[in-house]
Amino acid sequence: HFTTLDVPMSELKAAAKAHGLSLNDAFMAGVTGGLRIYHEVRDEPVAHLRCNMPISLRDPNRPAQNAVTIARFEVPVGITDPVERMRALHDIVASWRNEPALHLVDPLAEVGMRLMPADVVTSAAQKSDFTASNVPGVPLPVYVAGARVLGMYPLMSTVGAATNITLLSYAGTAGIGVSMDDAAIPDRAEFVECICRGFAEVVGHPVTPSDPF
Numbered sequence: 001h002f003t004t005l006d007v008p009m010s011e012l013k014a015a016a017k018a019h020g021l022s023l024n025d026a027f028m029a030g031v032t033g034g035l036r037i038y039h040e041v042r043d044e045p046v047a048h049l050r051c052n053m054p055i056s057l058r059d060p061n062r063p064a065q066n067a068v069t070i071a072r073f074e075v076p077v078g079i080t081d082p083v084e085r086m087r088a089l090h091d092i093v094a095s096w097r098n099e100p101a102l103h104l105v106d107p108l109a110e111v112g113m114r115l116m117p118a119d120v121v122t123s124a125a126q127k128s129d130f131t132a133s134n135v136p137g138v139p140l141p142v143y144v145a146g147a148r149v150l151g152m153y154p155l156m157s158t159v160g161a162a163t164n165i166t167l168l169s170y171a172g173t174a175g176i177g178v179s180m181d182d183a184a185i186p187d188r189a190e191f192v193e194c195i196c197r198g199f200a201e202v203v204g205h206p207v208t209p210s211d212p213f
């Protein structure tokens with residue numbers, strides 16, 4: 001299943017900037033806050049979950065290069081204070097962005113895909129709990145055949161995880177797409193409500209699912 005949320009970019013940025021942090025820190029705090037609430041509602045509290053996150057390896061000296069790899073690491077979800085959660089996430093993500101070994105991931109993965117049995121590769125891809133990504137989009141309104149595009153949303157695969165929650169910015173709005181694996185998340189309405197509550201912790205007011213159609 002798939003659903004969407006709309007959150008003003010200005011509010012996410014302001015929540016982060018007030019503490020010297022970034023948009024991605026606020027986004028990740030919303031995601032992890034929602035995951036914490038979901039597990040609490042199910043009476044299955046967790047302190048950490050494993051995340052898939054695309055990380056750019058682009059060399060600033062080679063601007064035409066398009067180098068992205070997937071990092072997999074644990075993030076804290078049990079921190080109830082959204083500012084503390086943002087700070088903790090900032091430090092973890094920054095350490096992974098600066099990890100030299102990330103540049104070896106894709107070459108090694110290509111070798112592994114050729115040499116390892118398919119079930120081993122599939123099992124490795126399913127060792128994460130959620131996928132999260134923040135994608136810069138078009139900053140100004142665009143048009144198709146004279147009609148203004150009202151919103152843009154990322155429809156992403158779960159990449160072996162239970163859910164993929166991705167932000168795509170467009171004309172001042174964070175269009176957040178939430179893809180869910182039905183086998184992993186049977187109570188999808190409850191899950192989406194919890195993700196909304198996680199973002200509400202960050203921006204300071206209720207967030208509800210949007211209806212692009």
